[in-house]
Amino acid sequence: MAILPQANSAATGPFVLEAKPSSMQLVPPEFGQHPETEVWGFDGTVPGPLIRARQGELLQPRLINRLPQPTAVHWHGLRVPNAMDGVPGMTQDAVLPGDDFLYELPLKDAGTYWYHSHNQSTEQVARGLYGVMVVSEAEAPETDHDIVVVLDDWRLSEKAQIANDFGAVHDWTHAGRLGNFIHAALTPQVSEVQQNQRLRLRFVNVATDRIMTVSLLGLTGKIAARDGMPLQEPEDLGLMVLGPAERADVIADVSAAPGESVQVVLHERGTAYLLEEIEVAGRHAKAPRGVVAPLPDNPITRLGSLSHARRISLTMEGGAMSGLRQGRYEGELLSSQELFEAGQIWTFNGEAGLPAEPITTAQRGEIIRMPIHNNTAFPHAMHLHGTHFQEVLPDGGLGPLKDTLLVARRETREIAFVADNPGDWLLHCHMLSHQAAGMKTWLRVT
Numbered sequence: 225m226a227i228l229p230q231a232n233s234a235a236t237g238p239f240v241l242e243a244k245p246s247s248m249q250l251v252p253p254e255f256g257q258h259p260e261t262e263v264w265g266f267d268g269t270v271p272g273p274l275i276r277a278r279q280g281e282l283l284q285p286r287l288i289n290r291l292p293q294p295t296a297v298h299w300h301g302l303r304v305p306n307a308m309d310g311v312p313g314m315t316q317d318a319v320l321p322g323d324d325f326l327y328e329l330p331l332k333d334a335g336t337y338w339y340h341s342h343n344q345s346t347e348q349v350a351r352g353l354y355g356v357m358v359v360s361e362a363e364a365p366e367t368d369h370d371i372v373v374v375l376d377d378w379r380l381s382e383k384a385q386i387a388n389d390f391g392a393v394h395d396w397t398h399a400g401r402l403g404n405f406i407h408a409a410l411t412p413q414v415s416e417v418q419q420n421q422r423l424r425l426r427f428v429n430v431a432t433d434r435i436m437t438v439s440l441l442g443l444t445g446k447i448a449a450r451d452g453m454p455l456q457e458p459e460d461l462g463l464m465v466l467g468p469a470e471r472a473d474v475i476a477d478v479s480a481a482p483g484e485s486v487q488v489v490l491h492e493r494g495t496a497y498l499l500e501e502i503e504v505a506g507r508h509a510k511a512p513r514g515v516v517a518p519l520p521d522n523p524i525t526r527l528g529s530l531s532h533a534r535r536i537s538l539t540m541e542g543g544a545m546s547g548l549r550q551g552r553y554e555g556e557l558l559s560s561q562e563l564f565e566a567g568q569i570w571t572f573n574g575e576a577g578l579p580a581e582p583i584t585t586a587q588r589g590e591i592i593r594m595p596i597h598n599n600t601a602f603p604h605a606m607h608l609h610g611t612h613f614q615e616v617l618p619d620g621g622l623g624p625l626k627d628t629l630l631v632a633r634r635e636t637r638e639i640a641f642v643a644d645n646p647g648d649w650l651l652h653c654h655m656l657s658h659q660a661a662g663m664k665t666w667l668r669v670t
């Protein structure tokens with residue numbers, strides 16, 4: 225007799241994730257005849273393979289590097305052991321071309337996560353090295369379709385090739401590398417739905433730098449999770465603003481009538497663009513389900529009192545239209561001109577690039593609260609590795625669990641978190657151009 229593997233054996237043992245050059249028909253025919261686009265993708269696809277697993281499983285992806293550059297994979301939003309975080313120079317050595325690395329990822333939390341290159345990421349993510357990971361709840365809410373919506377932003381030449389201008393100074397000093405082809409990739413590619421069906425739409429902004437503002441037409445429902453974590457009270461669906469790396473899970477019933485469509489609309493500088501639509505064909509036998517109940521909670525501690533919290537502040541400076549005069553870089557105090565010449569344009573607490581010392585060393589279990597002062601003329605998407613944080617709201621209340629927070633220009637926002645995952649963790653702007661040009665620091669949890 226034979227013992228057969230389970231049907232979903234991909235998640236129950238090591239599996240291969242191969243980073244390699246490839247090509248794909250990125251620009252669809254409605255934009256005219258375009259050749260395939262040369263990309264770098266996991267398993268040669270962009271987005272990379274959708275990894276579906278269940279909460280509580282151990283995921284073991286083996287990264288094989290078939291790129292012409294070293295690489296590493298960061299599992300964005302997963303609370304993993306430090307050595308699995310995928311940050312070259314901090315948690316592992318970059319994986320050289322031809323080499324491989326086995327990641328072991330215990331999936332503590334259900335939700336929508338993503339994975340992407342964390343080496344030369346301004347180039348590698350822009351070339352397509354990202355994918356989505358869906359960790360399903362033990363008791364998932366009932367839906368008719370569960371669809372991942374990847375929002376990406378490409379800078380393409382007239383021949384539909386990725387512009388090879390990574391590190392352009394104007395991008396780095398301003399809002400980052402913004403593209404000219406914004407796209408929503410649906411997985412699975414559902415072509416039609418029925419009125420009254422319930423959809424779960426998992427939005428992921430994988431753009432290197434662009435903030436995506438989207439609305440949904442033909443749906444009635446709620447945002448049930450942000451950055452993977454369930455909202456204790458689902459939020460009304462309105463305009464969704466997703467900074468780079470942010471996610472939102474929408475659970476909604478199709479309200480559009482047969483013959484109409486469900487639409488994903490991008491709002492950019494006063495203009496609305498239809499990114500994707502799904503036809504409504506027929507009416508489901510059931511009435512709409514109506515109420516969207518909160519998703520089952522994840523085993524992460526939400527903050528209670530902040531009375532014992534230690535405060536560490538972070539001040540952002542630099543970029544265009546700012547008064548940056550000087551900053552430290554690699555231990556030396558440089559003038560703004562010298563920083564600029566070193567490709568370092570932004571500072572955290574007066575320091576550009578990864579400092580030798582952590583911004584703080586926290587005892588395991590300590591509560592840290594961090595006011596973030598954005599003294600620049602641009603928004604920034606602050607991402608903390610290793611755990612989720614909550615925003616400390618102006619009224620003293622606490623916001624939802626998040627791993628990335630968009631901080632508007634000249635704005636102060638405050639985050640707080642339990643430093644409960646030991647190791648060295650990056651804290652950086654997820655506008656990858658800004659990160660490359662200085663906006664990163666780290667903290668140590670002992």
Ligand SMILES: [Cu+2]
Pocket residue numbers: 603604605653654655658659663
């Ligand atoms: Cu930034």
